Amino acid sequence: MKADELVAVSTSLGGDFKSIEPHLIRLEKHLTLRTYLAGYTLSELDSKIWLAISNNRVAVSFVRKGSYANVQRWFTYVEQAHPEIQAEVKAADSARKAKVQAASRAGASYNLALQEADKGVVCRFLPEPSGYLHIGHAKAALLSDYFAHQAYNGQLRLRLDDTNPSKEKEEYQDAIIEDLALMGVKPDTVTYTSDYFDHLYDTCLGLIKSGNAYADDTDVETMRDERGRGIASKRRERTVEENLAIFDAMKSGTEEGLKNCIRAKISVDNPNKAMRDPVIYRCNPNDAHHRTGTKWKIYPTYDLACPVVDSLEGVTHALRSTEYTDRNPQFQWFLDTLKLRQVYMWDFARMNFIRTFLSKRKLAKLVDTGKVWGWDDPRMPTIRGVRRRGMTIPALRDFILKQGPSRNVVVMDWTSFWAANKKEIDPVAPRHTAISKKDHVKVSVTGDEAPTEARSEDKPRHPKNPSIGTKKVAFSKELIIDQADANSFKDGEEITVMQWGNAFAKDIAGKEPVTGLTLELNLKGDVRSTDKKITWLSTQGQNLIDAELWDFDYLITKDKLEEEDDMDKFLNPVTSTMEEAWCDEGVVNLKKDDIIQLERRGYYRVDKAYNDGDEKKIVLFCIPTGKSK
Structure with a gap:
């Protein structure tokens, strides 16, 4: 070798x-x-x-x-x-145990005692490429990655479950792979359910020939009613020959084939409705598959493809959310009936947030109807959406892993999600200043310490982190401040002009709005003694930079949207606001995706850098911090 x-x-x-x-x-x-x-x-x-x-x-x-x-x-x-090689083994094992203990200390127990883990652990992440990954998918991906690579030193497989060509696109497939890489999830192999269409077709043929599946042309509503009431389909006792002929018609996409589906013959009236003869193959001659084109006119459903391909690919432990718990006996039925290698299941609670829905069908509707800008809209609960809103990948990973693989279903507020992000960004976010264009007041600076002409000084970009560097701050006799600050001043009140010093507010003209005032510098004053600290920008000695400051609200008005709810009735009519502002000159060097703090306003992510495009302005998206406004 x-x-x-x-x-x-x-x-x-x-x-x-x-x-x-x-x-x-x-x-x-x-x-x-x-x-x-x-x-x-x-x-x-x-x-x-x-x-x-x-x-x-x-x-x-x-x-x-x-x-x-x-x-x-x-x-x-x-x-x-x-013997030195043993030290490496012990170190790796200690590191694995430390990670598990750290996760447990953070409030999540990872001691699942996976069955037969001593024979090796292979997990999988199985998204359907019918939309972009959302935060619910992120939990499934990160937990599977954790158990595969960290807890058991095994393998993780990514399999794109592409069995429904009417909903799936190559765009979604590529986005899923990109988003996983972004989150640091590195599967050992990437496969597609469509890789196994030939095998799945043969599997279905086998089920029909063994009397474990049949063709059914019952309409959808009647089938749903019969399954709900535990009534056998009138087609359940078709002969094997008849079922095979219809399956062949389905494969050819004929009119007769299009009327039928194939159902597994499991049970009619099992208390678990997932066991009541589920559909395992459907006919779809109209939509070309994004990978296999028009080769196939029939496609397996998740219920058949999932256990068969999991077993074929060597998956040992499949983690999926508790919404699939009722399907676990069905999964086992396919393994037993087809005499496939055992795959163990573990259910975990999906992440649910207030005033948020994770249905890809409903999210797609928002995109298709123009209610949002796209799948990466900062109001969307997709990975790209929360990232565009300003969530960092380390904070996202940490937050999700702290939830752990518990089965307890809870509906969380977004507060803790964004509070985790603040801990990540606060120590490193450079500080800048923005003043509203619409609501600002021009201020004259007086006193013996007032500058005779505009000048600039180097100031820290972060008050507690020198490694972030410095920025130029301009000083002059003319400033602009926010109207809200000016309206709060009493005549003669001592205030602090941040990064400069104290001053007395005098000659206040007007009230709501204030039309002008004077600040008489008192740089010897104690900044700790004042109640009001204000931000400001000099109109001289620098170019004020045009900026758009965006903020966003929830997409829906109801805390928990039920499946039967009409989503349109609960859509929030106003979910975004934009304020035009001026920023200090230092923001011209920021790049897209940089995160900053606008002092006394909050944290912002750069959605469009100043030099991107013909229009010279910076676009900033406000990042929630977990605090109520």
């Missing part, structure tokens, strides 16, 4: 025995006349492959049994002759 082949082996020793057996066979041949894999001393490749085997419970059990004599000899020799 060449060096690059050995490297490939070191990265492939994961999953179940079936997937790693070829690599052990190659190692067995390679070690026939060798003490070490490469050279005459312990090499980096020896260490990598030894650790890969020792961290895979399946592989190490076969090696120690002596199934591969040369590999066993090499493995035992390295173990005995190089």
